Amino acid sequence: MRARRHLLVAAAVGLAGLATGQAYAAYQPKPVPVTRQQAFADAAKTEHVPLKLLLAVSYLESRWDANQGRPSVGAGYGPMHLTDGTLVPAREHFSGGTEDPRGDTSRPRRRPRARGVRPGHVAQTLQQAAKLTGASADDLRTDATANIRAGAALLAHYQRRLRRPLSSNPSAWYQATARYGGTSWFADQVVNVLRTGESRTTDDGQRVTLAATPGLKAVRTAANAAQTECPPDLGCEWIPAPYQQLDPKDQTKYGNHDEARRPLSQRIRYIVIHDTEGDYASSVKLAQDPTYLAWNYTVRSSDGHVAQHVKNKDIGWHAGNWYINSKSIGVEHEGFLAQGGTWYTEAMYRGSAELVRYLTREYGIPVDRAHILGHDNVPGGVPSDVAGMHQDPGPYWDWAHYFDLLGRPLHATGGANAGLVTIRPDYATNTVPYTGCDAKNPSAACPEHGGGDVLLHTAPSADAPLVKDVGAHPPNGDATMSVYDFSARASTGQTYAVAGRQGDWTAIWYLGRKAWFHDPASAPAAVGARGLVATPKPGAKSVPIYGRAYPEASAYPANIPVQDLTPMQYTFAAGQSYPVADVARGEYAYSKTFDVSTHVVVKGRSKYYEIQFGHRVYYVKAADVVLRRVS
Structure with missing residues (x-):
């Protein structure tokens, strides 16, 4: 989530935030x-x-x-x-944010406000x-x-x-x-x-x-509720989100998700990993509020328990980009990006991983960081959306461990001098000096903790400025060290094209420029990879990139408004390369009213490539680029 630095409610003790409260402010290492x-x-x-x-x-x-x-x-x-x-923390998912969680620019922007959020038990x-x-x-x-x-x-x-x-x-x-x-x-x-x-x-x-004790057998008493779509024995609970018309005179006013017919209507291609920025009990209550918004699943921290709210055939309003929403399943995890402490439980990682393993098999979703996205990896649909996009689950989410649990460890697929690299620092020792964990003192250093992100500089030196992101920080693009600011960071599992190497530093192509990260042989921050990259077609000085892969104008029926294909504010210039993660035809899910009979999926002929362009994924038209394989 973006910086939502509200106070946490505390019964009996006055805490200004779990990350800095008196419960451990006096902590001193003991012999x-x-x-x-x-x-x-x-x-x-x-x-x-x-x-x-x-x-x-x-x-x-x-x-x-x-x-x-x-x-x-x-x-x-x-x-x-x-x-x-x-x-007992009491906040809500979108408090203080500017992102429209539905992310469909053809409809009025949605600013959800929770009604009477109270802490759970x-x-x-x-x-x-x-x-x-x-x-x-x-x-x-x-x-x-x-x-x-x-x-x-x-x-x-x-x-x-x-x-x-x-x-x-x-x-x-x-x-x-x-x-x-x-x-x-x-x-x-x-x-x-x-x-x-x-x-x-x-x-x-x-x-x-x-030491291992082979031969033990679990009792396997956990049973899924009949309505849920979960792996056997996970014990999923059904806490449904309401599909409800809010104004009897206006069918465009409804909540809190869209009914659909996926995967018949369109493929489910992504899993989006969120954190709730609130406790489990109050978060699932929000999903039951017809005036709020809903996602597909919530995972509890203490024991990894999973609740499902929206059927996977339907579209949750969770990612802030309608194209991603219409092709994804949203999984919320009880937690806080920074203020709820900086660790997630093993039980939650395992419950989530068991669920996601099932979903990827069920819907044919590739198990990689281009398809299992953090909310922070979801692009803004249009340039004006970029600055307001959310930042969860944060740099303390252990992507390497998560992919181990998914059965797809993040390892090298190329040699030491490969043309692609996958970010893979050692989580435990990779301590980045973030700020912003203390709501009362945002400039104070966060407690030291391992993490999965590496900082990106304009030159191969720790003293060089961080790279700029004109979308996240208009107009000059200056990045900060805030734990909420991803504009100059690459995350574990993400793959980038190598733009240069110098001593202990590696450069990648990132947001239209070279970005350097510290990558010494004694403590590497990345491993070699191989795959396809896209470069502008010969003769083109630059090509546009997009936050959504919508159809060409001629594909729309007469009764459905054509959606603008607005290029983002970044430059993909000649000589630069970006990894290609997927290919798709343009699609737009039109669902402007409560009446599902009016919902239509517009499918075009235009072909797009999904690329890792910065911290977030973006799209380029296949007609604008050429592909080459690097190893």
Whole structure:
């Protein structure tokens, strides 16, 4: 989302924002008396919980990270993700933004305003665990060892409440694990982690290992609601969004999505990844508001639970570009770009990845970063839209890990000197000095955290200015270091054409110019790739690029207004190259009234190529460019 720096509501404590609130403002690194691995072993022994089970539950919640005492997007703390129910965020998806989420310039621009947004409920497992162990709530927020012991005590408490023995067999704890995570799907994922094992170095340098236990079988009790379109055993819930006429005298006034006949009417080609900028409960209530807007799915942070709101045959209003909306499925994730803490739970990543794996198979969507887009990768449809486009899920979304879970790891497909590169920094060590996480002090540095974006400079030097984006920052284009400003950043998984190399620096073609990023051999920020690139046809000084691939004028029936093909404000000049990610014929989904019988998909003959032109994808006409293969 764009910078929506509103205060978060806090019951019992006055927080100005989860990223800087008093819940961890006083956090000071404490001496670690034991290793993280030993902390798990000690807690398991003290609370009579199987060590492997405790490790698996923690991995699914936090990947064993301490996160410097900062809360997750679900107000959870520490390796065991103990949730503080006194921190209840209340905001809404499009608050403070200028983007029209529907993104159809043939209709009046839509500025949704939520009615009576109230915070949802967050369980107070942190306070409950504090009572069980006698530790203070502050210690459980900031001391990883105390947090692990308290999480183990909470698991044992749930097992006792179920009148089950404190068995040494992890399989005997299934119901208690489901209670800890909130769903049986969570418990199934714990079994999956136990089966495969895991090993990693945490954010504070602790090496933790969980040995695999082959042969374990999940109970698989999670059942999807009948109306949902989900993979088996994900346990999706149906919370429908209303398709409703708002003014009985005016059929052009309706909400909060469009009924359609996809994929018969047009192919579904994209998945758009969002964050909610609010808590789960209030976000799903917004999707039920006929005067607001709706998307297809919402994923909860604490346990990866999925709710579906809009059938995939229909078109949600979520991406801010009607062409993308009409060809995409929107998936919201409970969270905040910056102010809700800077980590997302493993449970949410896994729930989302299981859903997206299913959707890509169901609709034939390519599993790459040109088709699984962040909301921040969606282009403005026309030049005036660019500055108002949203920025979620943000630089802290771990695209590399997400694609690992999708079963498509982001790896090199070309050599060290390939003509294309795929951005792939090491997330844990790639710390960019962003600002803007503190609503009260936007110029203050954000807490240090790994991320998936690299900065782009005008020359091969860290002292050189950032590249300019005249669309995002008219009229001069000057970029900033704000966590919300993507105008001079390339993101993990995105592929670009190489424009030059010099020492430890690599240049790519980006928004019509060379853009340099630090790419030393000792800590590479990209890997080689191969594929097709587009260049202007011989003799052309430059070619136009577009934010949508609409049909030629002659394709429109007489009763449907022709949509303008407005070139964007950028220059694609001779000598530049941009990777081609897809090919499409021009399409426009006309749906101006509530009466679905008037809805028509106009299909043209004009052919377009989708290209990675900047941080966002754009389109060029095939007739304007030539293609060549690079490796």
